[in-house]
Amino acid sequence: MSTKAKFDAALRSFAETLTKHVSTADGQWTVKGFIDSFRNVYSISSDTKIVSKILEIHLFPRILEFAEEHGFVVVLADHQNYYPDISFVSKADEEVDPDLRPL
Numbered sequence: 001m002s003t004k005a006k007f008d009a010a011l012r013s014f015a016e017t018l019t020k021h022v023s024t025a026d027g028q029w030t031v032k033g034f035i036d037s038f039r040n041v042y043s044i045s046s047d048t049k050i051v052s053k054i055l056e057i058h059l060f061p062r063i064l065e066f067a068e069e070h071g072f073v074v075v076l077a078d079h080q081n082y083y084p085d086i087s088f089v090s091k092a093d094e095e096v097d098p099d100l101r102p103l
Contacts, residue, residue: 007070007088014066022058030058 001009023029031054033043044050063086067074072088 003090007072010070011066011088014062018059018062021062022055029054 022031029044031044033041035041044054064074067088070088071091073091075087075089077083077085
């Protein structure tokens with residue numbers, strides 16, 4: 001199996017585990033809302049920026065663990081709204097290309 005195929009299989013398997021990091025056993029979000037300094041609680045809307053930030057906060061540490069476990073580094077996009085947001089780069093490739101800026 002090629003390196004790319006192995007990575008693809010590992011990433012697909014990893015993706016199947018992510019739900020447990022953002023939801024309860026019965027499928028509800030673990031984050032219910034926001035609280036301000038006056039202790040006012042605000043429920044989460046379906047705004048994609050809010051949802052994506054919650055996912056980022058909960059899942060990014062797991063993504064870094066996955067990358068390390070499989071011999072990759074995570075490289076962020078140079079600018080906001082450049083896609084992909086993150087890339088996985090082999091540690092071997094990182095040594096070859098000094099322009100890559102891993103986390």
